[in-house]
Amino acid sequence: MRTDLVSEPGDAARPNEDFAGVGLSACGQGGCVVVLDGVTPPRDGAGCLHSVPWFTARLGGALTELTVSGGDLTLPEILGRAIERTAEAHTGTCDLSHPRTPQATVALARWSAGTVEYLVLSDSALLLRSPDGTVVPVLDDRLARLPRSALATDALVDATVRNKEGGFFTAAADPSVAVRAVTGSVPRHEVRALAALTDGAARWTETFREGDWTALFDVVAKEGARWLVDRVRELETADRVERAFLGRGKAHDDATVVHVEL
Template sequence: MRTEIVSEPGDPDRPNEDFAAVGLPASGQGGAVVVLDGVTPPADGTGCRHSVPWYTARLGGALTELTVSLPDVPLSDVLARAITRTAGAHAQTCDLSHPRTPQATVTLARWTPDVVDYLLLADSALLVESPDGTVTALLDDRLARIPAAARTSDAVIDATLRNKEGGFWTAAADPSVAARAVTGTLPRDRVRSLTALTDGAARWVEKFREGDWSQCLALVRKEGARSLVARVRALETADRDRRAHLRRSKTHDDATVVHAEP
């Protein structure tokens, strides 16, 4: 099995709010990819004494452990358990009912000898490559469907639309959100590779239109995940004033790519 993980902060002076891991069971049968993109908090706080990287590290760690150790448990249930465990770690010290309590997007993929299960919550992407080279992008596009009038940028969105009907969903402190995730199962023999990208890395396709998802995967396969992130950084720098891509809330965003060939 081949795996590659690249995760870089958008600003070297700020901690990376993304999380990435590849989990492998002791049996050697199967594995999992876990990618989170922490939601940058507003300036007026979150009701929590902990940082977003604290949250993503704990939720990501719980997801990696549970996804691998509970191969027969649906991924939505795995996510609910991980959220519950993480909430329990700071429920006594923080206001977890605050609408901007630390939260993250979630991308999970788990493979066994027979199937590949996947789960997506919010705006990261999972690219599935078939044995014949066909690339399918699995997405939770509910954030992209938010009306333009309700947003001023990628990150500044009417708070009433976060984790609400008619809006979009992220993993925060309420485990019931796991039931809102996009999930599915594919035959294992139809999957050659899996590539998970946070939206900071997916900008190469979604914002800068440098190529489609198939070309994005071809770039990762040929030059490596670090090359994709480097290209995104160059495009961001060249468009620093954001005039060409006005819906970028940040010049540089945290960018994570995990590529696995099970």
């Protein structure tokens, strides 16, 4: 197995709120990839004493450990347990009912000798490449399908669509959200490689339209994860003034790419 991982903050003066991890089982027959994109809290706080990187580190660590060791658990069960474990770490000090309690998107894959399983929650992306080169994107597009009017302000988002039926879901403090994830599995022999990306790196396709998911996978496989992140930074910088592509989005977002050849 060969891996290539890059994760960097959008602003060097701020901590990276993404998490990325690769785990391998002791028997050498399987492993996992975990990618989280922490949700930046509002300036007026989120009812929690802890930072988003604190949250993503603990949730990501729990997911990596449980995904490798919990072969008898489904990925939604693993996500639910990891959320519960993380919530227990600060339920005594923080208001976990706050709509902006620390939370994250999730892209999770686990493979064994016979199967590749996947789980995606919110707008991180997981790409599966078959031996013939076909790339299948696994996406949770509920946020993208919401009308712009539903996303006009943070207060409106929090009150009407964040972690609500008819809106979109993230991994926060409620373990029941795990059943909302996009999940599935494919035979191991049908997957030659996979890539997991936070939306900051997926901007190459989703925001700047430099190429489709297959083209993105091609450049990561050929040029490397670093090339993709560097190219996204170039595109962000070029659009800083006119914001023809970025619109109201961050000038530079945290960006994470993990590429694994199975």
